[in-house]
Amino acid sequence: MKDGLYNIGEFASLLGVSKAVIYKWEKEGKINKAKRIDRGKTMYRYYTTDDIRDVRLKMNLQAPTVNKRKQLFLNFKGGTGKSVISANYGYRLGQHGFKVLMVDLDPQGHLTKCIGENPESFSKTLFDVIINKDPIQSVISSTKVSTIDLIPANLGLSPIELSLTGLHAREFKLKRALADIEDDYDVIVLDAPPNIGLLNLNAILSVDDILVPVLADFLSYDGLKILFETLRDIEDDFDYRLENIYIFLNRYNESMKISIRSRDAIKKNYPDYVCDTVIRQNTTLSDATAQGVSIFEYAPNSRASGDINKLVNEIYNL
Numbered sequence: 001m002k003d004g005l006y007n008i009g010e011f012a013s014l015l016g017v018s019k020a021v022i023y024k025w026e027k028e029g030k031i032n033k034a035k036r037i038d039r040g041k042t043m044y045r046y047y048t049t050d051d052i053r054d055v056r057l058k059m060n061l062q063a064p065t066v067n068k069r070k071q072l073f074l075n076f077k078g079g080t081g082k083s084v085i086s087a088n089y090g091y092r093l094g095q096h097g098f099k100v101l102m103v104d105l106d107p108q109g110h111l112t113k114c115i116g117e118n119p120e121s122f123s124k125t126l127f128d129v130i131i132n133k134d135p136i137q138s139v140i141s142s143t144k145v146s147t148i149d150l151i152p153a154n155l156g157l158s159p160i161e162l163s164l165t166g167l168h169a170r171e172f173k174l175k176r177a178l179a180d181i182e183d184d185y186d187v188i189v190l191d192a193p194p195n196i197g198l199l200n201l202n203a204i205l206s207v208d209d210i211l212v213p214v215l216a217d218f219l220s221y222d223g224l225k226i227l228f229e230t231l232r233d234i235e236d237d238f239d240y241r242l243e244n245i246y247i248f249l250n251r252y253n254e255s256m257k258i259s260i261r262s263r264d265a266i267k268k269n270y271p272d273y274v275c276d277t278v279i280r281q282n283t284t285l286s287d288a289t290a291q292g293v294s295i296f297e298y299a300p301n302s303r304a305s306g307d308i309n310k311l312v313n314e315i316y317n318l
């Protein structure tokens, strides 16, 4: 279903109860009756993300707890899946009823596009907050899902590297900006641009966790080494410790020897950081992106939605 709407199966599963229980509660008037859409001959029952919060409250169901987290999808190499996976990862957290802020840090606006918005339709980006000192609230936009907000990006963000250079405390501008609103969110998901610049340094110093998508090839393996060295240098220079680094393989193809070999090499060399979850190669993911919808709306039963769901569950212990 579309736009943060769920059929009864998805709804029950997000609440951790059976469909029969939902029917029973509706019948007993303990929760609101499902809304209905007229689709020709049949009236379809559906639920929204707000219904999830409402039922949890009414039926005293434990919402999955999350320690508030700020998480950056980072890899200095382009094309590893930062934008596509972060968009779907954030979307899934929103489906669980967490309050999510997605932050696009790439002037190419790929995260913004993946969420189904047109980057150029926004007049402001983080440039206006960090350089022009506009309040961060003025760049936060709501999305079609009530639990998910977005800070979009477009070409207006591109002069930020140069503009940051001359500023005092230039490494901490993003951290300070996010401090004004972070209490409003359970999770803040940031999508990094593919370079080692000041904006990425700001991003790294703003977050608790870093999520690193890597492709299963040997060039990516080298890239990982550089990424870890850079992160360690930043931690030392700024006397700062990241809480978690999660590496996960993306576009994995188990029928290719290179995939298996590089997975083994990464596991061997970064045993404390590699997720069990692997995101397999699946073109449905690009198809969904091209339509500007999440994989959970476009193909809820696909391999890709299963894999991304698993990644969320692994990282949040859901």
Ligand SMILES: Nc1ncnc2c1ncn2[C@@H]1O[C@H](COP(=O)(O)OP(=O)(O)O)[C@@H](O)[C@H]1O
Binding pocket: 077, 078, 079, 080, 081, 082, 083, 084, 085, 110, 194, 250, 251, 252, 279, 280, 281, 282, 283, 284, 285, 286, 289
């Ligand atoms: N698991 C996957 N299966 C198939 N295509 C993928 C997968 N992950 C990413 N892609 C595709 O790879 C391309 C690069 O992904 P993207 O998220 O833009 O990378 P990055 O943000 O790291 O540059 C996109 O076209 C995306 O649709």
Ligand SMILES: [Mg+2]
Binding pocket: 082, 083, 084, 106, 110, 111, 191, 192, 193
């Ligand atoms: Mg990207």
